[in-house]
Structure formats: C-alpha cells, structure tokens
Amino acid sequence: MKPSVILTSLLFLFVLSALDSCSHKEVKIGFLMDDYIPERWIRDKELFVQRAREKGAGVLVEVAYGDPEKQYELARKLLDEGVDILVLIPVDLKDASRIVQLAHQYKVRVLSYDRLIRDCNLDFYISFDNVEVGKIQAEYLSNLCPQGNYAIIGGAITDNNAVLLKIGQMNVLQPFIERGDIKIVYDHFVDRWHEEEGYDHMKKCLKQNNNKVDVVIAANDDLATGVVRALEEHNMKGRVYVAGQDADLAACQRIVEGTQSITVYKPIEAIATKAADIAIEIAKKGSCASTQLTVNNGKIMVPALLLPPMLVNRETIGLTVVADGYLKENKIYQ
Numbered sequence: 001m002k003p004s005v006i007l008t009s010l011l012f013l014f015v016l017s018a019l020d021s022c023s024h025k026e027v028k029i030g031f032l033m034d035d036y037i038p039e040r041w042i043r044d045k046e047l048f049v050q051r052a053r054e055k056g057a058g059v060l061v062e063v064a065y066g067d068p069e070k071q072y073e074l075a076r077k078l079l080d081e082g083v084d085i086l087v088l089i090p091v092d093l094k095d096a097s098r099i100v101q102l103a104h105q106y107k108v109r110v111l112s113y114d115r116l117i118r119d120c121n122l123d124f125y126i127s128f129d130n131v132e133v134g135k136i137q138a139e140y141l142s143n144l145c146p147q148g149n150y151a152i153i154g155g156a157i158t159d160n161n162a163v164l165l166k167i168g169q170m171n172v173l174q175p176f177i178e179r180g181d182i183k184i185v186y187d188h189f190v191d192r193w194h195e196e197e198g199y200d201h202m203k204k205c206l207k208q209n210n211n212k213v214d215v216v217i218a219a220n221d222d223l224a225t226g227v228v229r230a231l232e233e234h235n236m237k238g239r240v241y242v243a244g245q246d247a248d249l250a251a252c253q254r255i256v257e258g259t260q261s262i263t264v265y266k267p268i269e270a271i272a273t274k275a276a277d278i279a280i281e282i283a284k285k286g287s288c289a290s291t292q293l294t295v296n297n298g299k300i301m302v303p304a305l306l307l308p309p310m311l312v313n314r315e316t317i318g319l320t321v322v323a324d325g326y327l328k329e330n331k332i333y334q
Contacts, residue, residue: 026056026057026058027052027056027057027058027084027085027279027280027283027284028057028058028059028060028081028082028083028084029052029057029058029059029060029083029084029085029086029087029276029279029280029283030059030060030062030075030078030079030081030083030085030086030087031045031048031049031059031060031061031062031087032061032062032064032071032074032075032078032086032087032088032089032099033045033061033062033063033064033089034063034064034065034066034071034089034090034091034115035063035064035065035066035091036063036065037193037194037222038193038220038221038222038246038248039246039248039249040246040248040268041089043268043272043326044089044113044114044268044271044272045061047268047269047272047273048087048272048273048275048276049061051272051273051276051277052276052279052280055276055277055280057276057279057280057283060078060081060083062074062077062078064091066091066192067091068091068092068095068096071090071091071096071099072095072098072099072102075088075099075102075103076102079103079108083108084108084283085108085109085110085111085279085280085282085283086099086103086108086109086110086111087110087111087113087275087279088100088110088111088112088113088117089113089114089115090112090115090117090159091158092158093115093116093117093159093160094118094119094158095158096112096120097117097118097119097120099117100117100120100121100122100123101120104121109123109124109282109283109286110122110123110124111123111124111125111126111275111278111279111282112124112125112126112127112302113126113127113271113275114126114127114128114161114271115127115159115160115161116160116161116295116297116302117297118160118297118298118299119297119298119299120297120299121299121300122297122300122302123282123303124278124282124288124302124303124304124305125295125297125302125303125304125305126271126274126275126278126304126305126306126307127161127271127304127305127306127307128266128271128306128307128308128309129306129307129308129309130161130164130165130168131164131165131167131168131171132168132308132309133164133168133245133264133266133309134164134165134166134167134168134169134170134171134172135168135169135171136168136262136264136309136311137165137168137169137217137243137245137262137264138168138169138170138171138172138173138217139172140243140261140262140311140313141215141217141241141243141261141262142172142173142176142182144215144241144261145214145215145241146176146181146182147176147181147182148182148183148214148215149182149183149185149209149212149213149214149215150173150182150183150184150185150213150214150215150216150217151184151185151186151187151202151205151209151213151215151216151217152166152169152184152186152187152188152216152217153186153188153190153197153198153201153202153205153216153217153218153219153223153227154166154187154188154189154190154219155189155190155193155219155220155223156189156190156191156192156193157189157190157191158191159193162189162219165219165245169217185205185208185209185212185213186201186204186205186208186209186213188201190219190223193219193220193222193223194222194223194226195222195223195225195226195229196226197223197226198222198224198225198226198227198230199225199226199227199229199230200226201226201227202216202226202227202229202230202231203230203233206230206231206234206236211234211236213236213240214240214241215240215241215242215243216231216240216241216242216243217243218242218243218244219244219245220244220245220246221244221245221246221247221248221250221251221263222244222246222248223244224242224243224244224251224254224260224263225248225250225251227242228242228254228259228260231259238257238258238259241261242254242259242260242261243260243261243262243263243264244260244262244263244264245263245264245266245309246263246264246265246266247263247264247265247266247312247320247321247326247327248263249327249331249332251263252312252317252321252327252332253332253334255312255313255314255317256314256317256332256333258314261313262311262312262313263312264309264310264311264312265309265310265311265312265320265321265324265326266307266309266310267307267310267324267326268326269324269325270307274305274307278290278305287303288303290305291303291304291305293305293306317332
C-alpha cells in the first residue's frame with residue numbers, strides 16, 4: 001500500500017475517532033437557582049442533578065438567594081466555566097432577560113425552569129399549568145364556601161407564576177363576585193414567597209375587615225403558614241378556609257388537622273427529570289423535538305412543556321403525595 005494511501009486512511013480514522021469523541025463528550029449543565037425557600041427547591045435540585053448524572057451529564061449548581069444582581073453574576077460565572085446549557089429558575093421574571101442575552105453571547109441556550117422569563121428570546125420553558133393551579137384552589141374553596149368574604153394573598157410580583165395563578169383564581173371567582181355571593185375583601189401580591197409576608201398580609205387583612213374573613217387563597221404553602229399563624233393569634237385557626245400550593249409537609253399536616261383546606265401538588269420528580277432530559281437534548285441538538293406547545297413571554301412564542309398539577313385534600317393525600325413518594329405518611333400524621 002502506498003504511503004499516501006496509508007496516511008489518508010489514518011487521517012480518516014483519526015477524524016472518525018474525534019467525531020465519536022465529540023458525540024460522547026459529557027454535557028455540562030449550569031443549574032442556576034433563585035433560593036432554597038420554599039422547601040421544595042432542594043428536592044428539585046437533588047432530582048435534577050440525579051437525573052442528569054444518570055444520563056451522563058454533569059451539573060454545576062449555583063444559588064442566588066433572592067438577589068437578581070447576584071444571579072446575573074453567577075450566570076456569568078457558569079458561562080465562563082463552559083456550561084453547554086443554562087437551566088434557570090429566575091429571581092425576577094424581567095431582570096432575568098439579561099441572563100438570557102448574556103448566555104446567547106456565549107452561544108449557550110437557556111431553559112427557564114418553573115418560572116417564565118419574560119421579554120427575551122428564551123429557548124425553552126418548562127413548568128406546571130399555573131392557571132390550572134389557581135383554578136383548582138378557587139373551585140375547591142368556592143364549592144366549600146359559595147358565599148362570603150374572600151382574601152387573596154398572591155405570590156411574588158416578580159414571578160410570572162403569581163400572575164397566572166391569579167388568572168386561574170379569578171376565572172372561577174368572577175361569576176360569584178358579579179352575583180354578589182363572594183366579596184374580595186383583601187387582594188395583594190407579595191414581594192417574596194415567604195412565610196413572614198403571608199403573616200403580615202393576613203394581620204393587615206384581619207385588621208381591615210374586623211376579622212370578618214371566610215376564605216383565604218394563599219399563593220403557596222409558605223404564605224399559607226404565615227396566614228394560619230396570624231389566624232391562630234386571633235383565635236380563628238380552623239375556622240377559615242385556607243388554600244396553598246406546593247404540598248409542603250407542614251401544609252399537609254395542617255390539612256389532616258383541619259387548619260388548611262387544600263394544597264396543590266406539582267410533582268417535583270416529573271418536572272426535574274423532564275427538565276434534565278430536555279436540557280441534555282437541547283445541549284446536544286440545539287432544540288427539543290418532544291413538544292408542540294408554545295407560551296408567549298411578551299416577545300416571542302417560547303417552546304414549552306406544561307405539566308398537570310394535582311389537588312391535595314384530606315381524602316387525596318394518600319393518592320397523591322404519599323403514593324408518589326414525595327412525603328412519608330408517618331411524617332404527615334405524626
């Protein structure tokens with residue numbers, strides 16, 4: 001065989017080897033979080049990292065602890081470390097658009113996790129149907145109490161999910177309001193999804209309405225914890241219907257003891273594992289072929305996947321959070 005033929009063959013084999021090596025290169029995911037409050041976020045992180053590692057990907061995790069400026073700098077840090085895709089739980093729905101722009105300068109795509117990032121060329125969005133969450137809350141409570149004074153303590157105004165929840169709630173409540181059966185006596189968004197904000201707003205609500213409140217729809221279980229604490233101080237614990245979401249352990253304990261009516265469970269394992277799968281697919285192929293849904297973020301129609309939430313009350317705890325392995329039955333009933 002001629003030397004030139006041998007060299008050509010060796011070069012061909014080298015190129016094939018290089019291409020094979022590239023195709024098996026470990027995907028590096030940057031998972032950039034807002035906070036570890038509510039408690040569910042720790043579980044999101046653990047399940048996401050576990051799934052990514054099962055699929056042969058590495059994950060670098062950073063947490064901004066509620067600081068949008070810090071989140072921006074952490075995004076730059078992850079991008080400088082060479083992540084192939086950025087999975088982002090935004091602190092602020094609008095400010096995070098800067099992170100998307102920055103990532104695109106690095107030729108890195110961004111997957112918005114659970115919370116939609118608005119007004120930017122976002123690459124993908126995965127969440128639950130948050131309009132449906134609000135609808136579940138309002139339908140359940142309006143069936144329990146079709147007439148009375150309602151208080152709505154909404155989520156963080158910096159989170160698009162808070163707006164979607166409110167839409168779902170009002171879609172149900174509006175006909176009752178128009179008939180005069182339900183009166184909204186308190187209606188405020190909070191700054192952060194924290195217990196103390198729920199507590200402070202509930203105290204204001206009770207003061208403004210001389211304790212005449214029949215129903216409280218809290219945007220999540222941390223806020224509901226604060227609500228129930230304020231009700232307890234006024235000797236009203238268990239006498240007011242309260243809804244939350246996230247299926248926190250404390251909320252499920254309150255449900256079985258009768259001081260919270262319902263919560264809404266958003267299966268964390270489903271979103272975390274699916275997000276990891278999609279992130280890896282986008283990092284390798286540039287897009288995700290497994291969705292035909294899009295969501296308007298104010299600038300573009302973003303490819304999206306929305307997962308269904310579940311109602312959790314005293315009768316369904318065993319069929320939802322316990323059956324799913326999310327919470328232990330003995331912990332709920334201890």
